[in-house]
Amino acid sequence: MRKVGSGEGLANSCSDMKRRQLLVRMAAGLSGAVALGAGLDPFSSFGRKAFAAEDELRFQHVYGETVLSKPAERVVSLGYNVHDALLALDVVPVGIRQWFGNQPYGVWPWAQSHLGDAKPQLISGEVSMEVVASLQPDLIVAVGAGISKDEYDVLSQIAPVLMQPKDEPAYGTGWDELTLMVGKAVGKTELAEKRIAEVKAKFQAVRDAHPDWSSMTAVCAYNFGGETGAFIGSDTRATFLLELGFKPPQKIQSLSETQGFYARLSPEDLSPLDVDLLIWVSTSDKAPDIQALPLRKTLRAHTEGREVFAGEIMAAALSFGSILSLPYALDALKDDIVLALDGDLKTPVASSTTAGLAP
Numbered sequence: 633m634r635k636v637g638s639g640e641g642l643a644n645s646c647s648d649m650k651r652r653q654l655l656v657r658m659a660a661g662l663s664g665a666v667a668l669g670a671g672l673d674p675f676s677s678f679g680r681k682a683f684a685a686e687d688e689l690r691f692q693h694v695y696g697e698t699v700l701s702k703p704a705e706r707v708v709s710l711g712y713n714v715h716d717a718l719l720a721l722d723v724v725p726v727g728i729r730q731w732f733g734n735q736p737y738g739v740w741p742w743a744q745s746h747l748g749d750a751k752p753q754l755i756s757g758e759v760s761m762e763v764v765a766s767l768q769p770d771l772i773v774a775v776g777a778g779i780s781k782d783e784y785d786v787l788s789q790i791a792p793v794l795m796q797p798k799d800e801p802a803y804g805t806g807w808d809e810l811t812l813m814v815g816k817a818v819g820k821t822e823l824a825e826k827r828i829a830e831v832k833a834k835f836q837a838v839r840d841a842h843p844d845w846s847s848m849t850a851v852c853a854y855n856f857g858g859e860t861g862a863f864i865g866s867d868t869r870a871t872f873l874l875e876l877g878f879k880p881p882q883k884i885q886s887l888s889e890t891q892g893f894y895a896r897l898s899p900e901d902l903s904p905l906d907v908d909l910l911i912w913v914s915t916s917d918k919a920p921d922i923q924a925l926p927l928r929k930t931l932r933a934h935t936e937g938r939e940v941f942a943g944e945i946m947a948a949a950l951s952f953g954s955i956l957s958l959p960y961a962l963d964a965l966k967d968d969i970v971l972a973l974d975g976d977l978k979t980p981v982a983s984s985t986t987a988g989l990a991p
Contacts, residue, residue, distance in 0.1 A: 742949060846877040
């Protein structure tokens with residue numbers, strides 16, 4: 633969620649703060665299906681179903697168990713990318729946690745059509761318990777929020793709180809699992825399953841059209857503040873490539889993780905980036921820092937024109953790694969990926985050319 637970038641559970645609040653700062657600073661540069669279902673007929677098979685009084689919705693998670701006596705209607709979204717999953721299910725949160733960027737109500741282009749005329753409360757910085765309480769939620773979704781047990785205990789006095797499963801890192805819940813979780817919590821499990829199937833089918837169609845990608849390697853890389861590195865493991869930018877059939881090279885897999893979602897590279901050795909497809913992820917639509925990397929020009933991925941550039945919006949979509957942002961990124965990047973891998977150096981890759989990265 634990305635999510636947000638995934639990583640192992642943080643040992644204390646200090647390290648968690650560092651993690652949050654990294655997510656904000658690095659989210660975009662270092663983590664067709666978009667407008668589906670703009671509104672539901674309340675009597676359709678995907679509307680809210682009748683809920684028997686004896687039924688309960690139970691969620692086991694890292695801090696225990698949360699029980700809902702009925703599907704939630706007023707939801708506060710504290711996870712950095714959780715609101716995308718809710719909006720995909722036609723549930724507009726009453727409060728949304730600000731992650732990064734200057735977007736209205738924290739909602740990026742791929743999800744804005746789902747927001748409609750709603751004006752949710754934007755929650756910036758550290759979570760204000762007073763603000764959350766003032767919104768009178770009947771559910772708080774804090775999956776991927778990085779909150780402590782003490783914060784969870786306080787929030788639980790306001791409303792039931794959903795957290796990530798106990799066997800997952802704070803920022804490691806997959807987009808499909810998150811969507812199913814919130815779908816269950818708001819009484820829209822069938823709709824969640826439908827939306828997930830649509831996105832998976834979209835990726836499957838691209839894999840089917842390009843079976844050769846399964847034998848190729850690919851990496852999403854960054855150059856931020858003078859540091860170059862690669863997104864690895866279960867980070868959303870790394871898993872985007874996996875969903876297209878690509879594999880990480882052995883050199884990337886052997887690198888040591890930092891904060892669980894990226895690996896720093898030596899400025900004197902960028903060879904782990906010498907892959908079949910290299911996607912540069914940046915906070916800006918300009919890339920003078922990447923252009924200036926001396927050793928980049930020694931990479932075959934550069935000399936053979938196999939670089940793709942993901943600027944501000946695309947980088948954010950990959951960082952969110954949500955049920956709405958992933959198909960948006962796929963639609964925008966797939967043509968450039970095809971051109972980068974066509975084996976013809978003379979074929980221009982639009983994003984790379986625009987960013988000044990073409991050989």
